[in-house]
Amino acid sequence: ETVLTQSPGTLSLSPGERATLSCRASQAVPDKYLVWYQQKPGQAPSLLIYAISTRATGIPDRFSGSGSGTDFTLTISRLEAEDFAVYYCQQHGNLPWTFGQGTKVEIK
């Protein structure tokens, strides 16, 4: 199966700073079959980005996704208070669909 490894495990940043989250796949993810979710404590995950770089409805443009093949990046250009959360990547190009272990973005 395709193993997704996210780094770093935890990112400690201040509001207004830039966050760069990595998701590396053990094998190439076909086409654009990579998505990102955000999860806040006590809540279900919510969709952020699909097809590597397309923001879901209502997602502000400070969130952007990029990458291809085995290396993908989620960037938050200027962190706001509501962005401190856990972020997961998921691939849906190779069965079984798999998830990264998550990156926690915490307030420094």
Next chain:
Amino acid sequence: QVQLVQSGADVKRPGASVKISCKASGYTFTTYTIHWVRQAPGQRHEWLGKINAGNGDTEFSRKFQGRVSITRDTFATTAYMELSGLTFEDTAVYSCARDFAVAANWFDTWGQGTLVTVSS
């Protein structure tokens, strides 16, 4: 608004089965696929399988094939996931999630999660 509401937490003995429901509202149930995902403590999310709520077609992760069953009741707009032969390693939060479409295989809405504890 689109909502998926799951049944409550459950405790099961090893070897037993668990069946979780996922009640959908706010959209046309038969137009989308419902997936089931779990997350064990300290582990990453795992995809178990899915059901096309329109025609009932299912697909499962090989890891769970033979142990998992996913069904739906279109009149009740509810999907069900049953996992049999439970072991301690099946202790996890189980979530249903709506596919973005019929077969996009990513999830635009999640249920609140159901904690299943396997304990002797």
